[in-house]
Amino acid sequence: MEDIEDLLVGGGAAPPGFRLPITAAVGINPMKKKKNNKLEPSSLLQNSSTHQVPGTQTIFLKTFGCSHNQSDSEYMAGQLSSFGYAISDNAEGADLWLINTCTVKSPSQSAMDTLISKCKSAKKPLVVAGCVPQGSRDLKELEGVSIVGVQQIDRVVEVVEETLKGHEVRLLNRKTLPSLDLPKVRKNKFVEILPINVGCLGACTYCKTKHARGHLGSYTVDSLVGRVKSVVDDGVKEIWLSSEDTGAYGRDIGVNLPILLNAIVGALPSNGSTMLRIGMTNPPYILEHLKEIAEILRHPCVYSFLHVPVQSGSDAILTAMKREYTAGEFRMVVDTLTELVPGMQIATDIICGFPGETDEDFAQTVDLIKEYKFSQVHISQFYPRPGTPAARMKKVASNIVKKRSRELTSVFESFTPYNGMEGNMERIWITDIATDEIHLVGHTKGYVQVLVVGPESLLGSSAIVKITSVGRWSVFGDVIKILDESQGVVKKDTSNKENCSPSPCFDQQDACACSEAKPESCACGSNGCDIDANANANDSYPEAQKAQNIPSLLLRRKPSLTTVEMEDNGNQKVATSNMQDRDWGVVDKLLVGGIFLSLLTMVALILYVRF
16 A cells, blocks of 8 residues: 555644644545445454544553654653543553554564564554654555554554544654654653654664664754753653764754753753763764763763764774774774763673674674673674665674674673672662662662662652662662752661761762772762761651651750851752750740640630530
């Protein structure tokens, strides 16, 4: 079936919350009449939900792929929810399935094929979105189902409504970028995935995503800064910048990545309550901005973490991939950032068994990984993607590809990147619950994952933790202090009896990376760990504070203020006082006696009037 073009006059989509007449907005393949004059859907899918009122059905939403895909799914969920649809993880109980697909690797597309087959077997209405239909619109698996393209996610409500009626809808035409202000339902309410551009400037010979996402298209700086301000007001604590290549941002509209990052950082709260995570960037487009990028990564509101894929340590293979950089240039990126940014963490990607890869090529890749001992390496076997130049190249034998993948994985897993962190005091930002449902997940400024035990009320907060043990993929810590972002002060955590010993390693704006044993080596600032070493136990969590009744307020000893000191806590001055109890004086006793006498008089008057 040919693509059905958008028929809306002027090419504009409906604004959020406004429903266009479907016949004027979306081209559809309508229901056909059989010989017995009964209507039949053009697709094989039919469900009793087609007779229900639109906006009352339940939608099963499944997402494959990258963070950009996750953001697209959140936008689609937001629009559907705003029109009354319920979004569910339960496929069996849903009235329609919406699958957002990924075309990067064969396994993810195979999983999509399996899910589509299950949906058809269950005779559920189906909408397929994402990179697979956009990049491979003629796939046999997509016959008879509705599809929506990556730049048409703002029309998902219309496509779902027509599909529920039994119609097949195809909407793939690329136009303007979807608005960033569409309704959105975040998978994690504390994390905003913010797409800054779509597509890229590269022409990698193995990449299928370029077929789907297309050429580079960047959002304006003003629109992105406006979105950042909006989500911060919504309570978001972590902003991920996402795209197919963050480093290429703005080259199509006359700006660049440092300009955007500086503008976004300027819109973040100065107390460090919301952090910025810069997304994946390929080496070619940040080489000319390395020092500017390093300066931004040093900012206290930006994670000192960057994902820079290298794919191979061999220049010959990088040339065959058309990656547009050398292994030496990748080393320059890593060396510069690690030199200029304290605690810098870099993640990278490797493709094992690219066509033409020799044993010597692979050895150069292993040497590169051993040289830097990256804490995160995403290792993939080469998968030929249909329609890409690499799919036509002579393949390396599959047994060799698997052997190389296992060997490199073994090398990578032998690293112990977090050794030496035990005993360190670190500032973390807590945004999620671990899969074991016991720990909370936080990240240091270097984006090291820290698992802590605490109440769910800590989600969305920042804390000082003491690292107690380290694992291969994350570290464990005890919460020492919770940062009260609204007041710029620190609250003591009484769930851990150990206090942070006085040392110059706490700064409201920075991560603490010092060890108790060596406080002088801290690089976090000149302020001490403790704001109030004698903090009351009830100051740890709001729910731990107990209400006090009137008699206890009247009869407690009156404190005497002896001294008041001002401590510089980040950008704010915090007053602390030393309190001493003293005995009751004559005036105190007379005042309390007068209060009780007044109460007795009032009671007597009330009884007299009544009787």
